[in-house]
Amino acid sequence: MSILDQESRSAPPTRESSRRPARWPARPWARDALFAVAALAVAFIAILPGRDGAGPSISLMQLVASMAAMTVAAVGLNLLMGYAKLVSLGQGGFYAIGAYATAWLVLDGGWHPLLAIAGALALCGAVGAVVAVASMQLRGPQFSVITLVLAILVERILNEGALFGRLAGYPNHAQHGTTGLPPIEVLGFTLEPPMIANTVATVMVPVVVVTALVVIVSRNIARSPWGSSLSAIGESEMLASHLGVDVFHRKVSVFVLASVFGGLGGVITTLCFAHLQPETFDIFLTITIVLAVVFGGSGTVLGPLVGAVGIVWLEQSDILAQLGDLQQEYISSQWYLSTPGLVGVLFVLTLFLMPKGIVGTIGALVMGRRQRADVAEDDGAGLQETAGLPATAEAVSDASVDGASPAGRAGEPLLVMRGVGKNFGGLKAVADMDLTVGRGQIHAVIGPNGAGKSTLANLLTGVYKPSSGSVRFEGREITGLAPHKVARAGVARTFQTPQLFHDATVLDNVLAGFPDTGRTPLWAAALKPPSRYRRDAEMRAEAERLLNLVGLTEFTRLRAGELPYGKQRALEIARALASQPELIVLDEPAAGLLATETAGLGDLLLSLRAHGYALIVVEHHMDLVARIADQVTCMDQGRLLSRGTPQQVLSDEGVVSAYLGKPMEEHS
Amino acid sequence: MDALVLGLVLGGLYALLAQSFVLTFITTKTLNFAVGEFVALGAFVVLAVAGWSWLPDVGKLAVGVLVAAVVGAAAYRFLVVPFMTEGEHDVRWLLSTVALSFVMLNLITNVEGPSPQRSETARLSGAVDVLGAGVSKQQLLIAVLAVVVTVLLVVASKKTSAGLVMRAVSQDPETTSLMGVSPRLVGMVTYAVAMGIAALTGTLYAATVGASPVMGAPLLVASIAVAVVGGLSSLWGPLLGGALYGVLSEVTSYEFGAIWGETAGLLLVIVVLVWRPQGLLGRRTEVKL
Numbered sequence: 001m002s003i004l005d006q007e008s009r010s011a012p013p014t015r016e017s018s019r020r021p022a023r024w025p026a027r028p029w030a031r032d033a034l035f036a037v038a039a040l041a042v043a044f045i046a047i048l049p050g051r052d053g054a055g056p057s058i059s060l061m062q063l064v065a066s067m068a069a070m071t072v073a074a075v076g077l078n079l080l081m082g083y084a085k086l087v088s089l090g091q092g093g094f095y096a097i098g099a100y101a102t103a104w105l106v107l108d109g110g111w112h113p114l115l116a117i118a119g120a121l122a123l124c125g126a127v128g129a130v131v132a133v134a135s136m137q138l139r140g141p142q143f144s145v146i147t148l149v150l151a152i153l154v155e156r157i158l159n160e161g162a163l164f165g166r167l168a169g170y171p172n173h174a175q176h177g178t179t180g181l182p183p184i185e186v187l188g189f190t191l192e193p194p195m196i197a198n199t200v201a202t203v204m205v206p207v208v209v210v211t212a213l214v215v216i217v218s219r220n221i222a223r224s225p226w227g228s229s230l231s232a233i234g235e236s237e238m239l240a241s242h243l244g245v246d247v248f249h250r251k252v253s254v255f256v257l258a259s260v261f262g263g264l265g266g267v268i269t270t271l272c273f274a275h276l277q278p279e280t281f282d283i284f285l286t287i288t289i290v291l292a293v294v295f296g297g298s299g300t301v302l303g304p305l306v307g308a309v310g311i312v313w314l315e316q317s318d319i320l321a322q323l324g325d326l327q328q329e330y331i332s333s334q335w336y337l338s339t340p341g342l343v344g345v346l347f348v349l350t351l352f353l354m355p356k357g358i359v360g361t362i363g364a365l366v367m368g369r370r371q372r373a374d375v376a377e378d379d380g381a382g383l384q385e386t387a388g389l390p391a392t393a394e395a396v397s398d399a400s401v402d403g404a405s406p407a408g409r410a411g412e413p414l415l416v417m418r419g420v421g422k423n424f425g426g427l428k429a430v431a432d433m434d435l436t437v438g439r440g441q442i443h444a445v446i447g448p449n450g451a452g453k454s455t456l457a458n459l460l461t462g463v464y465k466p467s468s469g470s471v472r473f474e475g476r477e478i479t480g481l482a483p484h485k486v487a488r489a490g491v492a493r494t495f496q497t498p499q500l501f502h503d504a505t506v507l508d509n510v511l512a513g514f515p516d517t518g519r520t521p522l523w524a525a526a527l528k529p530p531s532r533y534r535r536d537a538e539m540r541a542e543a544e545r546l547l548n549l550v551g552l553t554e555f556t557r558l559r560a561g562e563l564p565y566g567k568q569r570a571l572e573i574a575r576a577l578a579s580q581p582e583l584i585v586l587d588e589p590a591a592g593l594l595a596t597e598t599a600g601l602g603d604l605l606l607s608l609r610a611h612g613y614a615l616i617v618v619e620h621h622m623d624l625v626a627r628i629a630d631q632v633t634c635m636d637q638g639r640l641l642s643r644g645t646p647q648q649v650l651s652d653e654g655v656v657s658a659y660l661g662k663p664m665e666e667h668s
Numbered sequence: 669m670d671a672l673v674l675g676l677v678l679g680g681l682y683a684l685l686a687q688s689f690v691l692t693f694i695t696t697k698t699l700n701f702a703v704g705e706f707v708a709l710g711a712f713v714v715l716a717v718a719g720w721s722w723l724p725d726v727g728k729l730a731v732g733v734l735v736a737a738v739v740g741a742a743a744y745r746f747l748v749v750p751f752m753t754e755g756e757h758d759v760r761w762l763l764s765t766v767a768l769s770f771v772m773l774n775l776i777t778n779v780e781g782p783s784p785q786r787s788e789t790a791r792l793s794g795a796v797d798v799l800g801a802g803v804s805k806q807q808l809l810i811a812v813l814a815v816v817v818t819v820l821l822v823v824a825s826k827k828t829s830a831g832l833v834m835r836a837v838s839q840d841p842e843t844t845s846l847m848g849v850s851p852r853l854v855g856m857v858t859y860a861v862a863m864g865i866a867a868l869t870g871t872l873y874a875a876t877v878g879a880s881p882v883m884g885a886p887l888l889v890a891s892i893a894v895a896v897v898g899g900l901s902s903l904w905g906p907l908l909g910g911a912l913y914g915v916l917s918e919v920t921s922y923e924f925g926a927i928w929g930e931t932a933g934l935l936l937v938i939v940v941l942v943w944r945p946q947g948l949l950g951r952r953t954e955v956k957l
């Protein structure tokens with residue numbers, strides 16, 4: 001989650017919002033409208049100098065066109081690279097496909113230009129989908145390699161395919177009798193490219209409008225639950241799937257979206273320059289797009305825009321060339337760097353000095369200042385407080401139990417696992433386990449290390465497919481379902497080490513827990529219909545209620561990474577609650593907590609039971625287990641050792657000896 | 669048949685360079701995208717010392733390899749290590765090595781000029797007949813060297829203590845560092861060896877096509893492809909990947925034209941990655957929660 005996201009999604013002070021919830025929908029709406037107006041205004045100001053088509057303005061309009069094309073491609077790459085953390089080196093390839101496909105469909109295909117553009121974008125999307133499906137199992141360097149392979153393949157085909165004129169470019173005299181595409185006509189308007197003096201470059205109007213729209217739409221996406229799901233994937237795919245995100249689907253979607261934006265950059269190039277040369281679509285292009293994203297600020301809304309404008313300006317202005325000349329003059333006529341080398345140096349310097357890019361660095365400064373002010377305002381309440389989960393009896397009575405929560409249906413079995421086993425090769429990690437959990441029950445699973453407790457939790461939540469047996473939840477068969485499907489069915493979980501978005505605010509962490517993260521369709525995220533605003537307000541109110549429930553109200557705007565460990569656990573529980581689960585699986589929630597924190601955790605879990613949630617608690621702290629559990633299952637070597645009430649199990653001789661023969665009194 | 673033999677020989681060239689990717693990947697989980705420029709660096713250094721008549725060709729080769737090794741170790745220390753600090757999803761090193769490739773390419777071009785220069789060092793002239801196909805001795809030398817280097821690396825990794833350390837670092841850098849071994853030092857040594865191999869490839873290759881700044885680019889693409897097909901975590905991978913890639917691309921370009929040869933090779937990468945993401949001989953590492 002980017003700095004800017006946090007800013008927008010949690011900027012208005014919490015207390016104010018709880019006092020005046022009615023004003024919520026209006027303010028984000030107004031802010032979005034303001035951003036859109038500003039984006040369009042900047043777009044039109046950029047092309048103002050070209051309004052009379054005077055000769056000197058032509059080169060300026062060409063510069064603006066290059067910037068627009070680069071911006072669109074970089075915005076697309078940013079969704080992929082900045083949010084989902086998939087570093088693609090193939091964006092230049094899609095750019096080239098978009099450019100050549102448009103030109104070829106118009107000239108050789110004889111298509112209507114608008115149709116040709118749509119066709120070119122569809123082609124980019126299709127190629128993107130194929131590459132995405134092929135590469136989605138890969139992460140890190142392998143993913144980058146496969147996308148690089150694509151970019152190189154495209155470059156080779158353009159360089160060597162006779163159809164595209166090879167080095168003569170497209171179109172060329174020999175094949176087409178012209179070196180420029182004819183200006184396209186749409187609805188009676190002729191869209192002139194910025195090429196000829198004293199002809200107004202009319203194509204610039206749709207170009208800058210489209211660029212502004214792309215920026216606006218990508219901002220909507222980045223700040224929607226759809227965008228949160230990308231950040232979740234970037235953080236950890238396993239976490240994302242536990243938040244109900246269909247990771248494979250989502251990754252393919254975002255790759256296709258990025259490909260189409262990449263292609264759109266190429267379309268703009270074709271429309272504005274009317275002639276294509278294969279050598280302009282080489283690896284340098286693809287790397288320049290990556291650099292634009294990193295330089296401007298990867299994972300921020302305005303970063304790709306700032307980066308693209310900056311890089312294009314640097315490359316096309318004389319500054320780099322002059323730097324090269326200076327070196328030749330003062331250092332050596334041979335040992336110097338010209339433009340590509342200087343771009344490389346700039347890249348390294350950016351990585352070293354400004355890893356968050358221009359926008360990210362500025363954003364962090366602004367955020368930091370604002371946050372410090374907040375902490376001061378809080379009168380030191382907060383971190384200085386005894387780090388511990390608060391006794392929540394109060395919080396429970398405050399919190400309105402909403403109608404959807406599963407209270408009142410206690411008793412009927414919610415989860416039934418029968419004969420579940422899991423083998424890893426020859427090792428039987430879990431064998432023939434049964435487990436039944438009723439609504440409103442706390443079921444503790446204990447056992448020595450390596451007993452298969454975590455494996456059991458992973459079998460239940462879909463991380464592993466059971467080798468045998470069945471899992472039924474609310475009467476539905478969920479055996480072997482993927483984690484996101486189990487999560488959607490109503491099973492939430494927390495992890496042994498809290499898996500949070502450390503750079504995002506506490507509030508944003510909870511917001512990511514809502515089912516919307518996995519379910520919001522792309523169109524709704526991009527266009528942001530009024531229903532989205534209403535839902536955002538609802539989610540925010542609910543998130544604040546949940547934070548209150550776990551005692552984190554005063555930390556809403558803090559970065560999650562700044563919370564003490566105990567509160568990180570509480571935050572993870574709040575996020576789990578946001579998905580409106582029936583059952584929550586907690587994997588060693590008390591690990592690493594202080595005694596006071598453990599007591600607070602016990603209070604919290606009891607209050608959750610009072611709200612009607614069913615809990616499975618994998619735990620080592622016997623005092624906690626004895627205090628909260630309705631039923632205890634003790635496992636040893638993958639099998640059931642003992643089951644019953646805490647008193648029965650903890651006094652069972654088999655259980656005692658499984659724990660290395662220590663008498664249980666020492667534990668409790 | 670001709671295409672088959674030529675494909676295998678070509679595959680040897682790619683396999684030799686692919687070994688440098690595999691080496692760095694096994695120990696440091698990183699790839700140096702500037703390998704193509706180390707190929708050119710090696711070739712030009714050897715070209716620069718070609719006039720030292722007191723030094724035998726093997727010595728000149730060694731100078732090229734050493735220079736590339738030192739630069740490679742420095743590149744790892746200053747451009748890779750600072751950019752891999754945030755876990756396995758941190759791939760900033762990828763961008764910094766790409767940037768290094770830009771800088772080196774630009775610098776070499778400015779110093780030496782863009783056109784290829786003839787290189788006579790370590791050059792075997794003439795051709796031999798292999799199963800009815802005429803193969804230049806130089807190409808055969810490279811292919812044989814690929815096998816020799818692979819065998820040496822495998823033996824070294826299995827039998828020597830340095831190899832043991834290397835494998836330990838690759839499996840668990842943290843625990844290894846607790847045992848008093850510096851993963852950073854091991855990484856630097858690995859990068860030195862890997863870039864030395866790149867320089868060796870460059871010198872021998874330059875004897876056939878001449879030394880030019882961009883000579884590494886086509887080799888880079890093919891050898892990444894070969895390394896990925898064979899499996900980035902397997903020392904034997906490059907030989908298998910090289911044979912497959914070389915034969916496929918050579919046979920295809922023989923039948924359908926040069927552009928399809930390369931396309932077929934790159935499509936092979938995609939097919940293999942979809943089918944076995946870890947490569948043909950690679951080991952899959954399970955992700956644990």
